[in-house]
Amino acid sequence: QLQLQESGSGLVKPSQTLSLTCAVSGGSISSGGYSWSWIRQPPGKGLEWIGYIYHSGSTYYNPSLKSRVTISVDRSKNQFSLKLSSVTAADTAVYYCASYYVGLGFDIWGQGTMVTVSS
């Protein structure tokens, strides 16, 4: 059974770069039909899709964040990562990684990691 686990810094200073990693276990990040996404949820608010990456390295980012987002994949470690630059308090949120299977949806989610932007 596929499992995802986020890790990274829980506290980031304003203007710095948020960095998170999602470890994939129970399956290969190169599995056909899957893309790998980051989704965030500010406290008490709804869900915002940040972007995805395929095992090939191709990406698509939400235009609202595109200038600040980089998603990368490390097939040797079976993980993918998120970098969000120039953060502000508005980037404070629970960040989830999730797998998206074609025709199905976001079927597997990590447990989420809270990131707070504060000096």
Add this chain to the structure above:
Amino acid sequence: AIQMTQSPSSLSASVGDRVTITCRASQGIRNDLGWYQQKPGKAPKLLIYAASSLQSGVPSRFSGSGSGTDFTLTISSLQPEDFATYYCLQDYNYPRTFGQGTRLEIK
């Protein structure tokens, strides 16, 4: 980006009630819509995909319908574990967009 609008934003109901939540897309999305359930402090869980297909392991009291711009999620007989927040998600195109959520509370 396609805007997804859910209604109502919150709903109070009792165990055993039949409940319907609606989701409207700002443009046609065929049947490329999913429904997710989120409980406090937990990640969302996929309930329905392709507008009306039940995800494996999800109880049959959950059902979805719709196509184009208007969609519904129905819970036929509410159980205590169903009190949560529900989100629709369009996966017709990118960027993926969620509805704002419907909070289902115990009356």
